[in-house]
Amino acid sequence: MSVPERVGVIGGGRMGAGIAHAFVLAGAHVVVVERDADAAGAASTRLSDSLRRSVERGATDRTADELARAVATATDVAALAGCGLVIEAVPEDRALKVDALSRAEAVVAPDAALATNTSSLSIDELAAQLARPERFVGLHFFNPVPASQLVEVVTGSATGPRLVEDARAWVEALGKTAIVVRDSPGFASSRLGVALGLEAIRMLEEGVASAADIDAAMELGYRHPVGPLRTTDIVGLDVRLGIAEELHRELGDRFAPPDLLRRLVADGHLGRKSGRGFYEWSEHGD
Known part of the structure; x- marks a missing residue:
């Protein structure tokens, strides 16, 4: 099974761009939705740079221009209307995630799948705010997404069995390994x-x-x-x-x-992204 033809990602930060990157390389057309034009522009640059590096490393036989044509950015969730799968990758805040998922659910087809990239929030609590919880699943990617081999498929009590199998197949189509975990604090x-x-x-x-x-x-x-x-x-x-x-x-x-x-x-010492955490980091992350 291949990935869905059109995939939406809400949030174009490091994780969201990485998820978009993985699906583009697997053959999907991806639209990344951000909060405003500045954030959308930054997400576009981030994703273009990472896809170009994949071309330079020989990770794909497509050109950078070909990959770029498979990517779009937007500031309106209406751009997600034709997507078969939408993954939210907004910050780890319950209210933000519920808002993103609810707005996406309102514009996608009834049979489209919704997923959250949460690393700790309850799938059942998020699903309770949705009209179609059976079409909702956790897809917990790891940072950095392009290099990571693991994705947790997190199932809620209402997640449909067919969606679980589809999610496993999508992960495999990305060249990664899926583990299926029941919704519980922190998953596995x-x-x-x-x-x-x-x-x-x-x-x-x-x-x-x-x-x-x-x-x-x-x-x-x-x-x-x-x-x-x-x-x-x-x-x-x-x-x-x-x-x-x-x-x-x-x-x-x-x-x-x-x-x-x-x-x-x-104190603002957040690790690699701020230049200092438990270690000192250069601007290139090393």
């Missing part, structure tokens, strides 16, 4: 990843070891490709804090965010 990946990341932050806060040595313990001792503190920098300390707060509410004190994480976020 965020729950495990945040638990490890928070404990690493506590260890750093307590002076157990340096950030580099804590990460090396997991990279060399457990064969993790990237340590938990560097991963937190890549994901974004603000994103990880938001997920931890959600899990703290749902699962209790074992997910309470450490004071160090709160202080760094309050």
Whole structure:
């Protein structure tokens, strides 16, 4: 099974552009909807640059111009009307996601699929605000999307079985691996990843070891490709804090965010995207 012919992505930030990138390379025509003209222009530039790099790396046999013709940006959700699949990739805020999904549902066909890229919010709670919850599923992509091999397909209690199978097939058509997870706090990946990341932050806060040595313990001792503190920098300390707060509410004190994480976020040290987190980052992200 191939990906849908037309795919919509709401939100053209790092994650949204990465999701759009993956579907364009898989053969879809993609429209990215942003909040205003400036944000749409930035999303267009971000996506064009990433697609050009894929061409330069030989990841596709199409030209940059051919790929560019498969992409459109818009500021009105009406542009999503012909899409068979719409994925929201707005910030991890329940009200923002409900608004984006509700507006998309109002313009797409009744049989179109809606998906959320949430990493921690309840699929059932989001679905409760929709008219057709059976056509709604979680598609949790990982950052950076083009290089990541995993997508969590998160099923709500109302998600239709056929949609689950379609979602698995779409992920495979992207060249990625799908795991199916029942709706629960943090799903599988965020729950495990945040638990490890928070404990690493506590260890750093307590002076157990340096950030580099804590990460090396997991990279060399457990064969993790990237340590938990560097991963937190890549994901974004603000994103990880938001997920931890959600899990703290749902699962209790074992997910309470450490004071160090709160202080760094309050000071604007968000990781790679701000140039500093647990590590110093250059403008190129290294």
